Amino acid sequence: MGQQEAITRVAVVGYGYWGSKHARVMSSIPDVAVTVVDSQEERLVEAASRHPGIRIAGSLEECLDEVDAVVVATPPGSHAAVALTAIQAGKHVLVEKPLTTSVSEGELLVESAGNENVRLMVGHTFEYNPAVWKLREIVRSGVLGRVLYVDTARLSLGRYQTDVNVVWDLAPHDISIISYLLGEMPTAMAVWAHRNIGNRHADVAYLRLNFELAGIQAFVHVSWLDPNKVRRVTVVGDRKMAVYNDLSDNERIRVYDVGVDPAAIDDSTEAHAMPVTYRTGDITSLYVPLNEPLLVQDQHFIDCVRTGARPDTSGERGLDIVRVLASADSAGGAWPMTSSGALYAPAPREPAGRPEVVAAAWTNAS
Numbered sequence: 001m002g003q004q005e006a007i008t009r010v011a012v013v014g015y016g017y018w019g020s021k022h023a024r025v026m027s028s029i030p031d032v033a034v035t036v037v038d039s040q041e042e043r044l045v046e047a048a049s050r051h052p053g054i055r056i057a058g059s060l061e062e063c064l065d066e067v068d069a070v071v072v073a074t075p076p077g078s079h080a081a082v083a084l085t086a087i088q089a090g091k092h093v094l095v096e097k098p099l100t101t102s103v104s105e106g107e108l109l110v111e112s113a114g115n116e117n118v119r120l121m122v123g124h125t126f127e128y129n130p131a132v133w134k135l136r137e138i139v140r141s142g143v144l145g146r147v148l149y150v151d152t153a154r155l156s157l158g159r160y161q162t163d164v165n166v167v168w169d170l171a172p173h174d175i176s177i178i179s180y181l182l183g184e185m186p187t188a189m190a191v192w193a194h195r196n197i198g199n200r201h202a203d204v205a206y207l208r209l210n211f212e213l214a215g216i217q218a219f220v221h222v223s224w225l226d227p228n229k230v231r232r233v234t235v236v237g238d239r240k241m242a243v244y245n246d247l248s249d250n251e252r253i254r255v256y257d258v259g260v261d262p263a264a265i266d267d268s269t270e271a272h273a274m275p276v277t278y279r280t281g282d283i284t285s286l287y288v289p290l291n292e293p294l295l296v297q298d299q300h301f302i303d304c305v306r307t308g309a310r311p312d313t314s315g316e317r318g319l320d321i322v323r324v325l326a327s328a329d330s331a332g333g334a335w336p337m338t339s340s341g342a343l344y345a346p347a348p349r350e351p352a353g354r355p356e357v358v359a360a361a362w363t364n365a366s
């Protein structure tokens with residue numbers, strides 16, 4: 001194989017907050033040549049100053065003939081169009097989360113990638129995060145006992161997005177993490193969402209996801225309007241509980257040897273007795289290697305491009321998550337907004353793979 005053929009040429013489309021990180025990690029992978037593409041001139045100037053020697057282009061079309069693969073890191077509403085352009089030109093594509101902003105676009109990408117025989121991968125970064133791997137190991141080992149429920153919180157002040165609501169922006173991470181931990185997709189969901197600021201999108205939302213095989217529910221809280229930055233996943237088992245705090249430097253996974261048992265209170269004279277008993281024990285923090293998840297993910301994409309292997313987070317996996325997000329939307333996001341009160345919407349049963357919506361409330365500040 002000649003020198004030229006050993007190099008994998010990658011266009012990173014979108015040099016914003018996240019695309020700049022892709023450009024950095026892709027540039028660090030041996031034998032990868034990066035072209036940064038952005039429609040804004042100042043973003044290209046910034047890219048060129050940070051990565052001297054890097055190629056730049058004002059549009060994907062300008063450099064499409066000179067690359068083998070494309071990373072789509074533009075805002076979600078443009079993912080489908082940019083990715084389709086790349087796929088139709090026979091390029092392998094890594095699309096940032098969410099894969100697309102509708103199920104039909106996601107299906108089109110998956111089908112087109114199949115027809116063109118190119119690899120389509122979605123950037124579910126947390127599935128490449130050693131802390132999430134460790135959490136899954138703990139859940140699967142049975143050390144927590146029977147899982148009772150999962151709770152996640154992804155909160156901070158911003159970043160407000162222009163083209164998607166807080167559910168499409170942040171919940172892909174949590175749905176990806178929880179379904180990865182449990183090994184199944186939710187079959188039913190409830191959503192409560194509210195727009196507090198501006199006139200565009202819900203900025204605070206709660207989802208309840210039902211996982212049929214595990215027989216449990218997961219609760220997801222996402223917010224752009226919270227004073228504290230929180231990135232937390234809690235798995236509550238009937239023997240122990242585990243907390244993954246993504247913001248901790250050296251204690252990202254803690255296992256709590258604590259629990260609650262129902263007390264046997266048969267004596268009716270014990271009116272004030274506690275209905276439960278508590279177990280408390282050690283808190284253990286587990287070692288998690290500090291590999292940068294985005295680098296692990298992008299290296300995996302390059303490996304798939306080079307070997308033809310199917311990505312662990314394939315286009316189909318991205319589409320699974322889009323189906324869940326679209327269910328939340330169909331329950332309220334597309335409905336006429338009301339200034340007060342709740343919309344309780346028993347939605348019609350969706351085709352297989354898309355969770356049934358059992359309750360929904362999308363409301364706006366008056």
Ligand SMILES: NC(=O)c1ccc[n+]([C@@H]2O[C@H](COP(=O)([O-])OP(=O)(O)OC[C@H]3O[C@@H](n4cnc5c(N)ncnc54)[C@H](O)[C@@H]3O)[C@@H](O)[C@H]2O)c1
Pocket residue numbers: 013014015016017018019037038039040043058059060072073074075076078082096097098123124125169
């Ligand atoms: N995996 C993660 O943890 C993670 C974290 C943050 C963002 N993201 C995802 O990354 C994507 C980008 O988010 P962001 O916060 O970086 O957005 P951003 O607004 O900061 O940057 C987007 C950039 O894309 C450019 N752009 C838009 N349309 C373009 C087009 N057609 N061609 C070329 N350039 C174009 C814009 O000029 C801008 O520089 C989103 O899909 C987001 O969901 C993922």
